[in-house]
Amino acid sequence: xxxQTATRSTADATATAIAxxxxxxxxxxxxxxxxxxxxxxxxxxxxxxxxxxxGAIANYLSREASGIRCxxxxxxVDAGGTRVLGRVQTPFFALNVAWHFALNPHxxxxxxxxxxxxxxxxxxxxxx
Numbered sequence: 001x002x003x004q005t006a007t008r009s010t011a012d013a014t015a016t017a018i019a020x021x022x023x024x025x026x027x028x029x030x031x032x033x034x035x036x037x038x039x040x041x042x043x044x045x046x047x048x049x050x051x052x053x054x055g056a057i058a059n060y061l062s063r064e065a066s067g068i069r070c071x072x073x074x075x076x077v078d079a080g081g082t083r084v085l086g087r088v089q090t091p092f093f094a095l096n097v098a099w100h101f102a103l104n105p106h107x108x109x110x111x112x113x114x115x116x117x118x119x120x121x122x123x124x125x126x127x128x
Contacts, residue, residue: 043111
């Protein structure tokens with residue numbers, strides 16, 4: 001396998017995993033979302049400790065993400081993984097976010113960090 005072929009294969013696996021994440025998340029199939037993660041994979045929600053392992057991730061999403069829809073947009077790749085900019089819509093508000101995906105060599109999510117891209121003023125308005 002050439003370096004170019006390996007790079008393309010990795011990019012394809014990453015794109016597939018990310019597409020599956022958003023598709024399953026938006027249908028509320030959090031068990032399927034969790035199965036995308038490695039056994040030691042983790043999800044880092046904003047302002048919270050990492051949630052580690054598919055079982056804990058499925059439980060967390062079932063408890064905290066019901067009714068949330070993701071709208072991914074622009075994607076960029078760097079040495080740390082893939083960054084996807086977009087919006088989340090909850091039953092109460094919408095916010096800009098960035099999802100930072102990293103896959104392990106087996107094509108599973110090693111980690112996903114979710115970053116809010118809201119100003120302090122926008123966040124304060126959510127508490128009122």
